[in-house]
Amino acid sequence: MKKKHHTLHIRNIISGMLIGAGIAGAATVALFALEGAHILQANSLQETRAERLTEKAEKVKVRRAQRVKRLGDTTSQVASGELANIEARNAAESAGVSCSYLPPENPTYSAKFIAPNNRIEEKRGELFVATLYLENTGNMPWFGDSSGCSHLPLVRLGTAKNRDRKSELFDKNYWLQQNRIAMQEARVNPGEVATFVVAGITPNVDDMFREYFQPVVEGVTWIESPESTAVVDLYAGFMRGAAPENLKYFRFSGKLSEAEPLLNGEKVIEVDISDQRVFFKSGGKVIAEYPASTGTFRTPTPLGRFKILNKQELRIGSARPHYRMPQWNGFTSRGHGFHALPYLANDNGVFWNEALNHIGQRVSHGCIRLLPEDAKDFHSLTEIGMPIVIHN
Numbered sequence: 001m002k003k004k005h006h007t008l009h010i011r012n013i014i015s016g017m018l019i020g021a022g023i024a025g026a027a028t029v030a031l032f033a034l035e036g037a038h039i040l041q042a043n044s045l046q047e048t049r050a051e052r053l054t055e056k057a058e059k060v061k062v063r064r065a066q067r068v069k070r071l072g073d074t075t076s077q078v079a080s081g082e083l084a085n086i087e088a089r090n091a092a093e094s095a096g097v098s099c100s101y102l103p104p105e106n107p108t109y110s111a112k113f114i115a116p117n118n119r120i121e122e123k124r125g126e127l128f129v130a131t132l133y134l135e136n137t138g139n140m141p142w143f144g145d146s147s148g149c150s151h152l153p154l155v156r157l158g159t160a161k162n163r164d165r166k167s168e169l170f171d172k173n174y175w176l177q178q179n180r181i182a183m184q185e186a187r188v189n190p191g192e193v194a195t196f197v198v199a200g201i202t203p204n205v206d207d208m209f210r211e212y213f214q215p216v217v218e219g220v221t222w223i224e225s226p227e228s229t230a231v232v233d234l235y236a237g238f239m240r241g242a243a244p245e246n247l248k249y250f251r252f253s254g255k256l257s258e259a260e261p262l263l264n265g266e267k268v269i270e271v272d273i274s275d276q277r278v279f280f281k282s283g284g285k286v287i288a289e290y291p292a293s294t295g296t297f298r299t300p301t302p303l304g305r306f307k308i309l310n311k312q313e314l315r316i317g318s319a320r321p322h323y324r325m326p327q328w329n330g331f332t333s334r335g336h337g338f339h340a341l342p343y344l345a346n347d348n349g350v351f352w353n354e355a356l357n358h359i360g361q362r363v364s365h366g367c368i369r370l371l372p373e374d375a376k377d378f379h380s381l382t383e384i385g386m387p388i389v390i391h392n
Contacts, residue, residue, distance in 0.1 A: 097186040099149035101141050110138040111215050111228040114193065118230065122202040124237045128169075130198040132157070132230050134215060136188050142217075144183035144194075145176070153220045155188070157181040157196045160229065161212040161252045163222070168255060169211055169234060171200030181213070198232050206237035208256035226373060248380065251287035269308075269382070271368060271390040273301060276360045278338070278368065280381050288381060290374040293359050295366040302366070306331040306388040311379070315339065323351075325367070327379035331388050338368045338382075340375030 114133040122128040134157075136142055142155035159165045159179040166178040174197065176182050184195040196213075203209065213230045215223040246263040250256065265283020272279070273294055280288040295301040308329050315328035315337070325339035341359075343352035355363075359371060370378055 097147045097149065099143070099147065099152060104139045107140050108138040109140055109217050109221055109223050110225070111135060111223045112137050113228065113230045116227075116230040118198075118232045119235070120233065121235045124202055124204045124206070126202050128200060128202050128234055130232045130234075132196045132198060132213065132232075134194045134196065134228070134230075136190050136192055136194065137227075138223075139190050141190065142183065142185075142188040142194060144186050144188070146182075146184075147186040149187075153217045155183055155194070155215060155217055157183070157198075157213045158216040158222070159211060159253060160214040160224075163214075165253055167211050167253070168203060168209055169198070169200050169232075174199040202234065202236045204237075209234040209236065209254075210250055210256070210259075211253045249282045249287055252285075267381075267383075267386050269386060269388045271301070271388065273303070273362075273390065273392045276362070278370065278378070280378065288377065290370050290378060291360050293355070293364055293369040294362050295364050296362050299365045300362075301364070301368060301390060302332060302336060303390050303392065306390065308382050308384050308386045308388065309333070311382065311384060326372070327370075327375040329379065329382050336366050336368075338370060338375070338378060340372045341369055 112135045114135060118130045118132065120128050120130055143149040143152050145154055145156070147154075156176065157180070159167050164179045167175075170178040174181075181196050181198060184197060185192075188194040194215075198211070198213070211232045211234075213232070214228055217223065246260075247256075249263045249267070250259055252259070262283035262285050265285075268281045270279040270281060271277075271292070271294070276292050276294060278290045278292045279286050308331055310328075310330040312328040312330075313326065315325045315330075317323040317325070321344055323342040324345060325337070325342050327340045328337050329339070330337035341352055341355040343349065343355075355369060356371075359369065
């Protein structure tokens with residue numbers, strides 16, 4: 001249709017020129033007219049080609065957009081893929097966080113809470129906030145959720161005792177999920193301190209909530225030690241005030257109202273000689289467990305049922321070489337007892353270090369040795385008259 005229109009237009013031009021110039025110059029005018037017609041046709045073809053190229057470019061843009069969308073959908077589904085890793089690194093670099101580090105020969109993850117015990121008193125329905133500070137005492141950098149380094153293991157705070165439990169304090173506005181809390185910093189290098197914020201709305205009950213936390217390097221390891229364990233106690237409503245007497249036996253996460261039957265139950269100390277471990281039970285539940293070192297086969301720890309007979313902060317043996325035994329809990333009249341690693345007054349720690357290296361082995365003279373921190377904890381739980389069961 002366009003071609004026919006252009007042909008008629010050319011004829012009109014030629015006719016006009018012939019009339020205006022006369023018969024004599026008709027040939028010349030016709031020649032110029034034909035040249036002008038060719039120019040018009042060329043321009044028309046160029047316009048047609050340009051339109052077609054524009055349409056093709058638009059189609060290419062649409063196809064590319066569709067491909068990018070499909071690629072984005074695929075990336076979200078395979079976050080562990082190489083494309084996701086590249087995008088994560090790029091995002092981190094854009095945010096000013098480096099995902100790079102020189103791996104140490106022996107990677108170590110360890111941590112220490114600066115203030116592990118946190119008590120909050122809050123009215124029902126009000127916001128509670130506990131800020132926990134955790135020092136990176138290992139030799140590996142930690143990366144948080146905001147780092148953009150999703151191709152690397154992320155460090156978060158996880159619920160503990162029992163591990164990965166669904167917390168009653170969970171709030172979707174402040175927690176990642178029911179058992180995870182994000183690290184506030186994008187990256188925490190060895191020697192630096194990470195921040196974790198435990199927050200939510202105080203439950204609408206009069207109760208005390210206890211939640212234990214430990215750091216976890218997702219997909220790699222939990223950082224599990226007494227130093228890397230923190231506890232948050234939330235006293236809600238009328239529970240605000242003095243802590244209950246039996247709170248020292250509350251060694252697990254949960255509500256006090258549900259834990260009280262266990263806390264008020266019978267306390268029993270159990271020693272397993274074959275495993276070289278000591279268990280402290282309340283209401284039948286193990287609330288504390290310690291590695292131990294019991295008597296040799298020549299000087300065995302006695303088997304059977306006993307009771308705590310006496311307690312001392314430091315017991316000094318009457319016979320040479322006069323061993324020093326901190327956090328003493330005696331259970332026989334023959335001098336058997338639980339105590340921290342023994343030491344001598346004037347050997348510069350040689351005997352103490354030997355005892356430390358032998359924890360978990362049968363090397364004592366019949367007593368039950370515990371690590372120093374474990375012995376302090378055990379000593380705080382025991383009372384005179386508590387029953388003891390020792391078995392193979």
